[in-house]
Amino acid sequence: MTILKIGTRGSKLALTQSGWVKERIESAHPEARVELIRIRTTGDKMVDSPLSKIGGKGLFVKEIETALLAEEVDLAVHSMKDVPAELPPGLEAVIYPQREDARDALVSREFLSFQDLPKGAAVGTGSLRRSTQLLFMRPDLKIVPIRGNVDTRIQKMDSGELDAVILAVAGLNRLGLSEKIGCILNTGELLPAIGQGALCLETRRGNQAVLDLLRFIHHEETELTVRAERAFLKALGGGCQVPIAGHARLAGEGIILEGVVAELDGSRVLRDHMAGTRENPEGIGEALARRLLSAGADKILARIYEQA
Numbered sequence: 191m192t193i194l195k196i197g198t199r200g201s202k203l204a205l206t207q208s209g210w211v212k213e214r215i216e217s218a219h220p221e222a223r224v225e226l227i228r229i230r231t232t233g234d235k236m237v238d239s240p241l242s243k244i245g246g247k248g249l250f251v252k253e254i255e256t257a258l259l260a261e262e263v264d265l266a267v268h269s270m271k272d273v274p275a276e277l278p279p280g281l282e283a284v285i286y287p288q289r290e291d292a293r294d295a296l297v298s299r300e301f302l303s304f305q306d307l308p309k310g311a312a313v314g315t316g317s318l319r320r321s322t323q324l325l326f327m328r329p330d331l332k333i334v335p336i337r338g339n340v341d342t343r344i345q346k347m348d349s350g351e352l353d354a355v356i357l358a359v360a361g362l363n364r365l366g367l368s369e370k371i372g373c374i375l376n377t378g379e380l381l382p383a384i385g386q387g388a389l390c391l392e393t394r395r396g397n398q399a400v401l402d403l404l405r406f407i408h409h410e411e412t413e414l415t416v417r418a419e420r421a422f423l424k425a426l427g428g429g430c431q432v433p434i435a436g437h438a439r440l441a442g443e444g445i446i447l448e449g450v451v452a453e454l455d456g457s458r459v460l461r462d463h464m465a466g467t468r469e470n471p472e473g474i475g476e477a478l479a480r481r482l483l484s485a486g487a488d489k490i491l492a493r494i495y496e497q498a
Contacts, residue, residue: 192222194403197254197263200228201339206364207389208267211287211407218406227263229254233272248274251392255281258392264400266392270385270416271358273392275424282395286416288409290360292387292437294320294380295371297344297362298354302372304379307331311353314346318454320356322433323380325456340365356380360387381435381450381461384419388412411440414471418447421475426451426487432494436478438471445471449478451487454494460487 194215198208205226212224233249248255250272257263259280277283301307307328314336315321321333334352336343340361347355354372362368391407393400415438428434435450448463460482466474479487 192219192399192403194222194224194265194400195227195263196224197227197229197257197266199231199250199254203340203361203365204267204269207269210364211265211267211389211391214287214407215403219403222403227257229257229263248272255392258394261394264393264397265404266390268390268392270388270390271383273385273390275384275420275428277392280395281392283390283392285391285393285401285404285408286410286413287389287391287407289412289416290363290387291374292382293359293377294356294375294382294386295359295362296354296373296375297347297357297370298372299347299350301354304328304373304375307354312351314343314352314355317356317383318433319383319435319450319452320380322452322454322456323435323450323459324356326452326459327379329456340367344370358382358386377437377448381448382437384423384434384436385416386437388416414445414468415439418445418466418471418475421472422447422449422479423475425476425479426483426491428491432491436475438474440468441465444468445474447474447478449482451482451490453490454497458486458490460485460490 196208198204208226215222215224231250231253251268254266255278258266296304309330310332312332312334314334316335316337343355346352359374362370418438419436422436426434433452438445438447444465444467446465450459450461452459462481464474464478
């Protein structure tokens with residue numbers, strides 16, 4: 191019998207995601223037994239500070255990657271948006287399951303659209319990427335930094351502490367909370383995080399036995415679009431807690447990538463897009479990054495890193 195150990199965070203969403211991978215593997219490979227190994231990450235331990243204040247990269251993946259390199263687990267399952275643009279030496283992510291909805295959702299007790307929010311409404315989010323774009327559209331809003339799992343964030347809204355929260359559609363769908371969605375914000379309103387909605391299946395480089403078990407789950411469209419987005423992030427030198435957003439989609443035989451770099455206060459949002467071929471998704475991301483950097487993103491990012 192093949193025994194496969196999956197390293198995962200212990201949150202409800204992380205366990206749901208890694209549990210989905212476990213079930214798919216066991217269904218496709220009845221001879222395999224898959225175990226979930228819960229690992230507490232730095233991001234899980236430091237729950238009282240905004241992620242942007244903690245600093246560093248890989249807050250929700252580093253300890254799991256350490257366990258993977260130490261051969262304590264055979265596979266790591268992450269939310270792709272939590273994974274830094276560069277993986278540690280010795281690790282790779284070459285299998286991409288099909289992506290969920292990449293967009294963000296407004297969750298509110300009484301307001302069914304972003305436009306319905308009254309002046310001064312308190313909107314909760316732990317993401318600089320979201321807060322900067324929201325403030326650009328609605329400078330009158332009061333953005334409230336929040337941490338915690340999806341249930342905790344919704345609870346803060348239900349208690350009346352917040353008028354609304356912004357959450358990833360993918361997480362709500364995976365947790366069976368789709369009915370909580372007041373409205374979905376299209377990518378023209380709020381560009382998602384790099385890799386949002388996608389899972390990262392991380393393995394030790396060249397571990398052919400594990401790759402063979404996972405190959406059936408691979409989805410080419412997800413791979414191409416996420417590779418373009420992550421190349422964009424890498425070329426900008428950005429981490430997960432910098433107001434950078436990007437979303438790619440297939441269009442005919444090519445790829446179209448949209449990207450955003452924003453001022454922390456939302457006073458300025460640089461947004462552009464780039465099209466290219468499927469044969470070179472990284473080239474599209476790098477070209478779009480260069481275009482935004484030359485348009486002033488270099489100065490925005492320099493100011494943000496100085497304040498970090």
